[in-house]
Amino acid sequence: MNAPADSADVRRRNLGLVLRYLDAHGPCARTEVAVGTGLVHATVTALVAELIDRGLVAEAGSVPSAGRGRPRRLLRLVPERVVVLAAQVSLESVHVMAADFQGHVLHRESAPHHAPYGDPRALAAVIGCVVRSAEAAVRDATPHAHLAQLTVAMAGPVVGPAHLVAAAIDFGWHNTDLRALVAVELPLLDCPVDVVNDANMAALAEYHALAADGVEHPDTVAFIKADTGVGGGLLVNGRVHSGSHGMAGEIGHLPIALDGPDCRCGTRGCLATYIGPEPLIHAAGLDAVAESEGGEAALAELDRRLRAGDPAAVDALEAAGHALGAAVLGVSGVTDAGEIILGGYLATWASWLRAGLDARLAGRRALAPDMQPAITFGVLGGEATLRGAFQTCRDALLDDPTSVPALPRTPVTVPSP
Amino acid sequence: MNAPADSADVRRRNLGLVLRYLDAHGPCARTEVAVGTGLVHATVTALVAELIDRGLVAEAGSVPSAGRGRPRRLLRLVPERVVVLAAQVSLESVHVMAADFQGHVLHRESAPHHAPYGDPRALAAVIGCVVRSAEAAVRDATPHAHLAQLTVAMAGPVVGPAHLVAAAIDFGWHNTDLRALVAVELPLLDCPVDVVNDANMAALAEYHALAADGVEHPDTVAFIKADTGVGGGLLVNGRVHSGSHGMAGEIGHLPIALDGPDCRCGTRGCLATYIGPEPLIHAAGLDAVAESEGGEAALAELDRRLRAGDPAAVDALEAAGHALGAAVLGVSGVTDAGEIILGGYLATWASWLRAGLDARLAGRRALAPDMQPAITFGVLGGEATLRGAFQTCRDALLDDPTSVPALPRTPVTVPSP
DNA sequence: ATATTTTTTTTCGACTCTTGAAATAAATAA
DNA sequence: TTATTTATTTCAAGAGTCGAAAAAAAATAT
Incomplete structure (x- = not known):
């Protein structure tokens, strides 16, 4: 943080720049790297030489350049x-x-x-x-x-x-x-x-998975997921912001209701008491299943009932959507996240959550239409x-x-x- | 962000390092700067020479060094x-x-x-x-x-x-x-x-004011203030984090109650509907004063009544303290701020807010005692x-x-x- | 077949920055 | 006066980037 800077820092940074470029843009020639990174040709030559030395990059044949001229010698990352x-x-x-x-x-x-x-x-x-x-x-x-x-x-x-x-x-x-x-x-x-x-980590992964699919992320992105519990993460410029105690994103205990249900954490009205697995199972009338076959089975049954259109299940998720909407407003208000990624079963059951979620967001939407956080859904599931x-x-x-x-x-x- | 690094970057950083050191530690000799910053004597000489060139630093006499030896030539910042x-x-x-x-x-x-x-x-x-x-x-x-x-x-x-x-x-x-x-x-x-x-800006200022008083800040600090409205800010490593839309800290509309009072913003249950000036004035039974003499006067009257021990006023602030507690839990849950600075009349009326605030925080406190955010109070007021x-x-x-x-x-x- | 043009890549000298060792400066103690 | 100690500067070396010029390698023109 407050250590002196050094020419080695410069080197590290520029090596990373070249490596990132090759990673993002696939095999390409030194000239392209120079243009893409803003470095000068001579420097790219030197940097690439070092990356080749370290085995991170290799030459991968030549392709004829546009029109006439010396052919480009392609560089490729060596992921192995x-x-x-x-x-x-x-x-x-x-x-x-x-x-x-x-x-x-x-x-x-x-x-x-x-x-x-x-x-x-x-x-x-x-x-x-x-x-x-x-x-x-x-x-x-x-x-x-x-x-x-x-x-x-x-x-x-x-x-x-x-x-x-x-x-x-x-x-x-x-x-x-x-x-x-x-x-x-x-x-x-x-x-x-x-x-x-x-x-x-899940937050970071979903961020990159969406980016790989071409989604442009804003600089602040929040992640909320629910599966066996409710958690999340906060990303700033694509990096995890873990907070003072590594707890940023321990969002399950975000209070969304002053007088809501009691929570294990000691307070009441926490987000987890609305969208966590137990309350959902309870609201859908599946307590018995959870009791006899465990929580996993109850969630699987809930999934089946949702797809079958069971009213209790659908209502449970609409209510959860409302609570989630409050959490989204809270998170976006505090962090000004421009995008909120929902993961776990929040992604799986997106279509049933949307109604409640959108209803809750609609009010705020009236105020500043272009400042609403985008809601996206994770694609990685348990991975x-x-x-x-x-x-x-x-x-x-x-x-x-x-x-x-x-x-x-x-x-x-x-x-x- | 993704521009190449350069020896000029190194220079900038190290000049800043020296300048910060002199700013924080008062007039001192080059040797001390070298030890304090981790730079080598020769480099400090060069950096100081440049700072003197730019008029930011000046020599300020000599003091005898410990024991015998060449005396230290003090360097001082030239704030003018x-x-x-x-x-x-x-x-x-x-x-x-x-x-x-x-x-x-x-x-x-x-x-x-x-x-x-x-x-x-x-x-x-x-x-x-x-x-x-x-x-x-x-x-x-x-x-x-x-x-x-x-x-x-x-x-x-x-x-x-x-x-x-x-x-x-x-x-x-x-x-x-x-x-x-x-x-x-x-x-x-x-x-x-x-x-x-x-x-x-208020967040940044209170942060530095407290730091000057010797308070050690954690890396993530949130600020919540109320005066003519409710707002705040989020600081990461002493820098403002303004979020995707520059709205980080527009905390007035943090939802803390699913079915709370309607808010101007279109949703309901926002923090501002609990701790904003209007609801406080209303709860203390001062609507008439606000009507006739304006909000400022009503707040001044509220201050008088608090100090006189007026029950309606005291109750109003205890209730506000509760709501504030919920907001503190929300903010600290989302951002994991290790410290939350309260400003505006939240600082002025700290003693009346504390009861409700602490009551609300007490539950969570039971869970993870050493992870509670520290609550501090701003000292700068309108400045x-x-x-x-x-x-x-x-x-x-x-x-x-x-x-x-x-x-x-x-x-x-x-x-x- | 040879020269020219074009494009890519490398080489080379210049410049900047930090570093470590040696030299210098300025005091005190013997 | 002479040694010792401490602070500061000087100097050459090493590592980086940069800009210009040279070299390399093809396509095209003569």
């Missing part, structure tokens, strides 16, 4: 050069994904963790085990890859530069240094370990969190491509005299 | 070198303040603007007139000063890099380029003109907005000290041979 590991800790199991730099999944693995409540060490051991196995599998397949980072996403606020898990309610933790615990389990894994909030953890690794690498070491010099076969 | 102009447009008048780099007020001036509703040009003319007169007064007094910036704060969202005033409800504007209009009025004023949101506009100029200068030109070279008297 980098492998990242993304892990997600859910209530009952650990999921790990290994992917290359462009997100091609190289390996997936899951394991139940049976972590005893209050014992992060046991969980770290399971994480370590799964990650180790995933890493081994990948390392065999792609021997030259650089392992860039492991990012572990889990429920609960993650705090500060030390990435302490401040309070994982589901696991009974308090100020746990999960990162250190995992690192202990993985002494041989020679890469940085990151611990992040899962909802924030979002892992994809977001992956994206975090990617961003780190694009911010500092020098973290990837130079390739071992290929021995030049000198023609004997 | 820079003059900034801060303007505030309120409903009825324009206020302008000229200050030096450290905020010493050089001149103040106000004028009623009688701006006809919907005519930004007339208002721009008044602003121009006041600014011109202020500038002339200051320029006479301090002939060598560099006029760095004019920042105009006004109610209403301010959008994007063009600083368009998107929708100034009070003035009936829509997407007005007030900056251009003011610039037209001030063709001779050779400095950048900025237009910003007034509540955001906040102008001070914030000033601070914006200051930040711009600290971010790029090269915007201040070199002093005209003092003619060296060559001894004739």
Whole structure:
């Protein structure tokens, strides 16, 4: 933050600029990179040379240039050069994904963790085990890859530069240094370990998924999702804003009604008491199903009833839409998010939520039509969190491509005299 | 954002680093600056030389160093070198303040603007007139000063890099380029003109005022104020986050009750319908006073009654405290602000609000004691907005000290041979 | 077949910035 | 006076970007 700047900073930034350009615009020539980034040809030559050294970029043949002239030598990203590991800790199991730099999944693995409540060490051991196995599998397949980072996403606020898990309610933790615990389990894994909030990751992933589909995002974007719980995230300029306690986006307890239902959190009228799974199940008259077959089954049944047009189910979602509308107004009022992405079953059931949601937004809409936040719907479903953890690794690498070491010099076969 | 980096960027940053250090730590020697900033002695010498060239820093005598050794040559900021102009447009008048780099007020001036509703040009003319007169007064007094910036704060969202005033409800504007209009009025004023949101400026000012008193701020801070209306601001790392439409902090319309009172904005249950001046006056039974003597007088009367212990007044504020508590929970839930600064009469009447506020926060407090946002109270009152506009100029200068030109070279008297 | 034109890429010298080591300056203590 | 200590400056080196010129590689014109 207040460290001196340096020519190395300049280099890092410009390397990232070139890498981002190649990533976004596919294989292209140095000239195009120069024009696209605003750098001068000479500099692009130098930067590309370094990226080639580090194995992040390779030449990929020539194409004839327009009309006559020297043909363009195409440059392409080498996604295989980098492998990242993304892990997600859910209530009952650990999921790990290994992917290359462009997100091609190289390996997936899951394991139940049976972590005893209050014992992060046991969980770290399971994480370590799964990650180790995933890493081994990948390392065999792609021997030259650089392992860039492991990012572990889990429920609960993650705090500060030390990435302490401040309070994982589901696991009974308090100020746990999960990162250190995992690192202990993985002494041989020679890469940085990151611990992040899962909802924030989902937000990041949906943001990028929509951007890949051509959606232009405003600079401030909020994300609200509901599945097993209600959470969210706040993105500023495409980066996660995690707030003072890593809790930005712990939106489930946004108060939307002064005298609403009591909430686990101790207050009342929280958003989660309107759009969370339990209240929806209750409103749709599915308490019995939840009781006998569990919450997952009840939600599945709710989905069936919605599609069948069951009035209680439809009404439940319209009411939820209203509450969601209040939350959207609240979030957009506080953060001025220009877009709000809805994820989890809020995306799945978008068509049933829309009525209540739009009704609630209509009032405000009258005031400043062009200032309404755009409402979009996530497309990643359960994949979002892992994809977001992956994206975090990617961003780190694009911010500092020098973290990837130079390739071992290929021995030049000198023609004997 | 995605422009190439450059050695000039490095210079700018490091000049700013040195300038900030001298600003924060008072006169001190180059060695101390080097240690404090992490720069090397040689670099500090060069940077200081440039700052002296630009007239921002001057040598200020020597003090003996600890024990023996060459004495330290102290460096001091030259606040007089820079003059900034801060303007505030309120409903009825324009206020302008000229200050030096450290905020010493050089001149103040106000004028009623009688701006006809919907005519930004007339208002721009008044602003121009006041600014011109202020500038002339200051320029006479301090002939060598560099006029760095004019920042105009006004109610209403301010959008994007063009600083368009998107929708100034009070003035009936829509997407007005007030900056251009003011610039037209001030063709001779050779400095950048900025237009910003007034509540955001108040937030910035209170932030710095508290920091000057030794308060350590968390990285995310929210500000909520009420006086003639309800507004606020969001600060991330000490910088204003204005959101996608410059509306971050238009918090008056945060919905806190699903079925609350109707609001001007078209929805219902907005924060402003609970803690705004009209509802408070009404709840305290002062409608008649407001009718006959105006809102200002009614608020003054409310203040008297509070201090006299009038039950209706006290109850009104306790209820407002409750609503405010809900807003605080909402804001902190969405943004994870580690601190929430309350300003305007929310600060003045802190002691009467606390009961309701704390009651509302108590529930949440039980969940995560160390994650509660700290509640602090602004100290600047009506001065906040102008001070914030000033601070914006200051930040711009600290971010790029090269915007201040070199002093005209003092003619060296060559001894004739 | 050769020269010319066009486009892409690299090379080279100039300039700026930070750095580390050495030199200089200015005091005190012996 | 001479050594010691501390603060500051000087100087050469290293790393970056930039602009102009040169080189490379094709297509077209002669």
